[in-house]
Each structure stands twice: as structure tokens, then as C-alpha cells.
Amino acid sequence: MQKKTNVAVIGCGYWGPNLIRNFSSLPDCNLAAICDMKPERLSHMRNLYPGMKVTQDCREAIENPEIDAIAIATPVHSHFDLANQALLGGKHTFIEKPMASSSAQCKELVELAEEKNLTLMVGHTFVYSTPVRKIKEIVDHGDIGELLYISSQRLNLGLFQKDINVAWDLAPHDVSIILFVMGHAPSSVNCQGKAHMGSSVEGVTNLSLNFSNGGFATVQSSWLDPNKVRRMTFVGTKRMILYDDNEPLEKIKIYDKRVEAPPHYDTFAEFQYSYHYGDMYAPYLTQVEPLKVQCQHFLNCIRTGEKPISSGLEGLQVVQVLEAASVSLKKGGSKVDIDYAAKIDQVNTKKAKFRRVKQHSVSTPESGVSIELGLLAR
Numbered sequence: 001m002q003k004k005t006n007v008a009v010i011g012c013g014y015w016g017p018n019l020i021r022n023f024s025s026l027p028d029c030n031l032a033a034i035c036d037m038k039p040e041r042l043s044h045m046r047n048l049y050p051g052m053k054v055t056q057d058c059r060e061a062i063e064n065p066e067i068d069a070i071a072i073a074t075p076v077h078s079h080f081d082l083a084n085q086a087l088l089g090g091k092h093t094f095i096e097k098p099m100a101s102s103s104a105q106c107k108e109l110v111e112l113a114e115e116k117n118l119t120l121m122v123g124h125t126f127v128y129s130t131p132v133r134k135i136k137e138i139v140d141h142g143d144i145g146e147l148l149y150i151s152s153q154r155l156n157l158g159l160f161q162k163d164i165n166v167a168w169d170l171a172p173h174d175v176s177i178i179l180f181v182m183g184h185a186p187s188s189v190n191c192q193g194k195a196h197m198g199s200s201v202e203g204v205t206n207l208s209l210n211f212s213n214g215g216f217a218t219v220q221s222s223w224l225d226p227n228k229v230r231r232m233t234f235v236g237t238k239r240m241i242l243y244d245d246n247e248p249l250e251k252i253k254i255y256d257k258r259v260e261a262p263p264h265y266d267t268f269a270e271f272q273y274s275y276h277y278g279d280m281y282a283p284y285l286t287q288v289e290p291l292k293v294q295c296q297h298f299l300n301c302i303r304t305g306e307k308p309i310s311s312g313l314e315g316l317q318v319v320q321v322l323e324a325a326s327v328s329l330k331k332g333g334s335k336v337d338i339d340y341a342a343k344i345d346q347v348n349t350k351k352a353k354f355r356r357v358k359q360h361s362v363s364t365p366e367s368g369v370s371i372e373l374g375l376l377a378r
């Protein structure tokens, strides 16, 4: 019988319990310890998981030779220190998004994981979701034509953070989806935003991503909106996809709509756009919790040595975009270039050479669900 992977989770605030629930539900995982600095969070977790080893000192988990892997769900400012300790302690490491507070920290972690031959994965949860995988498949097959632009809105009331602005809090999801679907990282970023509520931390931001192939994406993030909005639009030359993650069933709608300019014209009067209004189609999507697929993928990568779909390198790319956004915010929204290729090349790793690889598959043995991931690993 296959040995179970012993996992410890650090951080049991808002998000950590979701990782704990999923890891504890996977048959090839043994949730070995839970750690949080706050005793009240630990007593809550002890009630939910009687008999579970809980500790306020994360070193107990990191130094425990029985533990194979550490999952970190603490605030972003603590990600680097904890992940660094975990990797130095020889543990496979999962870090919640955003990977760290700076791209320099991300690079250090990528190099350390490479040097120690350990799995390093980042919680870009949506790239493990069925709707996003379906969108990627549709775009890659060329069904919507050439992808012209993506627009994304992630809005809600709160939760206001004290240490990071709303772009660092919410936009990692949109940016990771955009990079995943586009298949490459942007060349420059513009970002404008505003801090309200007497704080200096921006609670509303608008981000524009420019791609070297002419691609374009916008991301609107807000903690100050009356409604919870999770919408993305993928506009192609032939069709358009609307992804509404708040929809319970029909999360993706493909619209057979487009605008065409006349191929040639002689006079201004002949120049007429033609608007095509066709049907809408909502493809069937299997219902699987993305977080469960993500946790299973982490365990699979530890077992096989395969590079995760959202590895440290994808974590680094997202943080590079956020970093450029912070610089742009300070310059009132000016364009900030990301010398992405140069920065990635600085990462001294064989795996940093982005290339297409053979099909990956993420499966949850318990549910028998398998999602083909034939792409990425760039």
C-alpha cells in the first residue's frame, strides 16, 4: 500500500481550515499537525478534529522528521520566513497566494526548493477549477478565434487587510487565471487605485496588463462594493466567454457574438461594422471542489516529482505583476515594464526553462475525478 504523505498546516484563520478540511479528506494524506499562534484558533480546530496534534510553535512541525510537507496559510508577510524554514528543514512546501511579499523572496524560495529537490507549490486555486480549465481548453482549441482581451472583476464588501492592498489580496486569483489562459506573462502593467476609510492601503484598484503579442487584460479589485462579483469576460474574434463564478451551475456561457469590420471599402459610407448575434451555449461542467484538486495535485507532485501547475515559478510571475502594479500605483498609473524573461532567467534552475511538457493529470482517488491538465509547466 502507498505510504500516506504526512502534512502539517500552519495558519488556521479564515482560509487555513479549508486546506485542513481538504487534506484530511484525501486518502493518501495524513494530516499530522495543525499550527497557529493563536490558542483560540487551535482550540477551535481541536474541537473539529479531536485527537489532532496542535501546536503554537511551527518549529515543532518543521523539525518533526515524520512530517513530509508543510502547507502555509498565514498572512503574506510571514510566507517567506515560514517557507524558507520549511524548505531548509527538508519539507515539501505549499504556500498560499500571493507567494511572498517580493519577487526577490519568491526567487530565493524557487532556488532553495530546486537545490533541495523539494516540491514547491503556490495556492493559485482557480487554475484547478473546472470552469477555468474548460476556458483554457476552449481558447487553446481556437473556438473563440483569436483572444483579443480579458476583463475581470473581483469585488465585495471587505475583508479589509492592514498589510496588503486589495490588488495583492484579490488580484492574484485573476492574474493567475489570466496568465494560465494567455499562456504567458505580461510585458507591462498599469495600476491606479484609491485608499478610503482613513487608511493608506488601497481598497479599490484597476490593473491593466499588456502582453507582447498585443494581448490585453484588465482586473478590477475592490473591498468596497455592495455586491460580491466574480466575473471574467474572454473576448475573441469569433466568440466571447462569460465566466461568473457566483453562478451555481452555468458558470461559463459561450456567446456566439462578434463584430466584424468590412474586409475592404472605398468610401466612408461603405464602412459599416457588422454585428453578429448568435446563440449562447453553457457547457456542462463537473462539480469538483478546486481546493481538493489542488491539494491532491500537491500530494501527487510530491510522490512523482512532477512540477506543479502552480509551482514557485508561477507564484513568482504573479508577484512580479503585483510588484509592478505597486510601482505603477505610486506613479499615478504609469506603465511599468516587467522584464519577465530576464528576471526568470536569473533563477538558477533547470526547471525555470519554460517549455511545454506532456499531459499532466490531477486526480482525486477518493472521488475518482480526474482533470486533464495537458499544458503549462512553462
Ligand SMILES: NC(=O)c1ccc[n+]([C@@H]2O[C@H](COP(=O)([O-])OP(=O)(O)OC[C@H]3O[C@@H](n4cnc5c(N)ncnc54)[C@H](O)[C@@H]3O)[C@@H](O)[C@H]2O)c1
Binding pocket: 010, 011, 012, 013, 014, 015, 016, 035, 036, 037, 038, 041, 056, 058, 072, 073, 074, 075, 076, 078, 082, 096, 097, 098, 123, 124, 125, 169
Ligand atoms: N486560495 C484562496 O482562495 C485564498 C482565500 C483566502 C485567503 N487566502 C490566503 O490564505 C492566507 C491566509 O489568509 P487568511 O485570510 O486565512 O488570514 P487570517 O489572518 O484570517 O489567518 C492567518 C492565521 O495565521 C496565523 N499565523 C500567522 N503567523 C503565524 C505563524 N508564524 N505561525 C503560526 N500561525 C501564524 C494567525 O494567528 C491566523 O490565525 C493568505 O495568504 C491569503 O491570501 C487564499
